[in-house]
Amino acid sequence: MFAVENLTTGYTAGKNTVKVTEEVSFQLPAGSILGIIGRNGSGKSTLLKTLALLLPKLKGELYVKGKSLSDYSVSERAQLLSVVTTSRNFSGILTGWDILRLGRHPHNGWYGKLSPTDKTILKEVIEKIGMENLVNQLINTLSDGQLQKILIGRALAQQTELILLDEPTNHLDLHHKAEVFRLLKTIALEQNKTLLFATHEINHALLLCTHLLLLHEGKAFFGTPKVLAQDPIMRQLFPQELVAFDTKSNQFKICF
Amino acid sequence: MTNKRPRFSFGLMILGFNFVLAFILNLSLGSVIIPFESIWKVISGQSTDSSAFYILVDYRLPKAFAALTVGGSLALSGLIMQTFFRNPLAGPFVLGISSGASLGVAVLFFGSSIFLGGVAFQNLSSLSIILASSAGSAVVFGIILTVALRLKDVMGLLIVGLMLGSFTAAIVTILSNFSSAEALQRYVFWTYGSLGNINPTELNYMIAFVALGSGGALWLSKSLNGLLMGESYAKSMGVAVKKNRTLLLVITSLLAGASTAFAGPIGFVGLAVPHLVRLLIPTGDHRILIPAVLMTGGTLLLLCDTLSQLPGFEGTLPINGVTSLIGAPILVSLILSKRKILM
CATH class of the missing domain: 3.40.50.300 (P-loop containing nucleotide triphosphate hydrolases)
Incomplete structure (x- = not known):
């Protein structure tokens, strides 16, 4: 609620x-x-x-x-609570995967190491947003629609209500x-x-x-x-x- | 997954290899060439009384450590600033941080010469130079951060940085007008940068400050990764943006301040090395970038220091000049070959 x-x-x-x-x-x-x-x-x-x-x-x-x-x-x-804003002022060195894994930020330790559970969650998210083939591309090579799916995927990976x-x-x-x-x-x-x-x-x-x-x-x-x-x-x-x-x-x- | 996630351990290994090679070359080459075998004997403790031992232990090893500490710390401070502002032009020199450090040192040299006289000026401790330099960096970086919060426009921020650099340079010029000739000479030599004159106490201070800054940066690497998406996203992912902003201010000032205190304002390393590293290891993961940038910054300065005193030269060239002379063509050719920068 x-x-x-x-x-x-x-x-x-x-x-x-x-x-x-x-x-x-x-x-x-x-x-x-x-x-x-x-x-x-x-x-x-x-x-x-x-x-x-x-x-x-x-x-x-x-x-x-x-x-x-x-x-x-x-x-x-x-x-x-997770957010998808209209801001696109991201570093161009990020790949789709880099953004998705940031979704696990609130859940993993100080060093940001992904646990097997984190990896399973990310794999499920990638399947859900249908980005299996594009997830390792730099984000500035993705279309607006593909990037938006990555950003929604990141919010999903954050596993918020x-x-x-x-x-x-x-x-x-x-x-x-x-x-x-x-x-x-x-x-x-x-x-x-x-x-x-x-x-x-x-x-x-x-x-x-x-x-x-x-x-x-x-x-x-x-x-x-x-x-x-x-x-x-x-x-x-x-x-x-x-x-x-x-x-x-x-x-x-x-x-x- | 059809395309494989890139791994960067190979790139890190290459950088590590170059780093070790540059370190050994730096120890070996100079007015007297010391063969690798003799270096090994000294390092492994087999030779403790040869001329090579004294040259290495008293002069070249401290200088090599100074080079890698200064190079690494300037490069790391550049990386942090580029990430924080998400701006490829950010760096300790462009944003006026190095000029702030220069101002701190100038105020200390000239101020003590003007107000306290020659004796006080001669007795300045190395810790006071580090602190003055770091305080100068912190003041300028604090101003830059305040402006960055009010001004969303990146170009505006860079202009403010350049103006601050110009403003601090003006204060230095005016101060120098009133100070003694000795203080002015000491300041001018300081701006040329010198790695050879750093004494063991100064080196220990510098290493301690830089280790503290690097450890802090590594500790914040997860937050730095989050900041690559911008402050709003970072905040929504649980990054304590305000607290980390202050911590990053302190770390960057320590890194840029401590190294500038002894090596003088080196303009090139902080801006270029992060780009060089990202071109070789294209990742935004600071857990990889931080060690890579530390190593590459160290490697670059070790190489430049080696070149500044190649056999055949009488004396040494100013390290600040050599750094840009060697580094700028390397970076430009890399950018041209890849046809882009990654940031």
Whole structure:
């Protein structure tokens, strides 16, 4: 169970505090997939980074297994929560394998030696993401889609209950989008992991997610896709004359 | 798996072999050539009274140890900085760390000459030179880190590093204007770098500081591996980024500071050796890179020291000049042959 209570996200710049989203509250049972949606600049990435503890929260509390996340140590948190960000500012000397093995970082000793268990886990992850043939290539020789699968694999190797992903299908073609979304669904279903991801792919989010969190003008709206799709807030986000909601297919369509 | 995971033990063995070879050559060559057989006799304790014994024990062995300590530590400080900033141009010289060390030493030499007079200046201990040099490095590296936290732009950071180098050089110039001729002469000779004048006490200090820094770097090698993905990822994988940043600051300052204290500001080794090693052993694993960089830095400086006093030369050439003269063409030709750098 992952719970967020009255969370306010934002930045502190000098003496000024800029609030981005206020009073976010929701609860997610294990195995849920939460899609965080909203327009550009609505605060999706800020919220995701705050949930991942990469940005300090301005207010509120995050709970995992009924205990506040701030009560866990840094290494305990790394065993509860893994992240896939949009940052690609990696050293070019890394291979896919180097990145995957870093997933075992919170579990192995000070010297980072892989145990037989670590190796078995990594082998299973490589099979799951289907990267057997490419895992030893330098990452700057991989396509965006292949690198994204490696990064998701790294989060999987970290064996956390929660995986947070920032726009996991950004810059991917339809084929790789499908692969990544399918991979996420399998992870949630088979391994009962809770996934949270920020996305612009609203139609895919409606099909894939068990819950949605919509961010609009500093407020957050939480619900199931079915309920939230009919909510008047969606009309504000997508004006009828621009994007129409088709109730039969439960999908949004652009009005040309 | 269809393609095999590369193993680097062969590359490490080659580097180890070169290292031993460079060490023996350094002991053997000089104004007097000592045959390998005599070196072996001295090292194994069979000869304790020959002229070779005195040359080796009193002069060449300490100098060889100084060369490998200085080379190794500068190269390691470069590796840590390149990993930390994920920037191939980072190194103790480019980011102004060596200049900081120079400033520390200049303040000590000139300051004691200006304020305390000639006697105090003559009595400066080797430990005070190491500490001044390390403190100078630490101050500049601390400024660089603070700037790096505020400034995400890598080019901006490099410009700040170069400006800091220029700023510290200006302070040194102004200080030198007020100091005594002896202090100025001692400072100028110090900037040429010298491995031969290091006395056993100084060498012991330097080895202790560098061993401490290298041990610390090895202890943090797992975190350094994590940092190759950037601070956010490292943090999410349980790396205590803030604590490690401070530790790395201390380690890098110790490494660059202690070696610069005696060998002078050597600009080339810290930047080039990590690239040289990654071209030969293409890995991001610091558990392999750290020993490889230590050995290669040592090898390079041993070779340069050997060349700086080849038979036929009267006296020795400044080690700082020889390092770049030999090292730069090697690195450029390697980059051209591989058509890329790996970072």
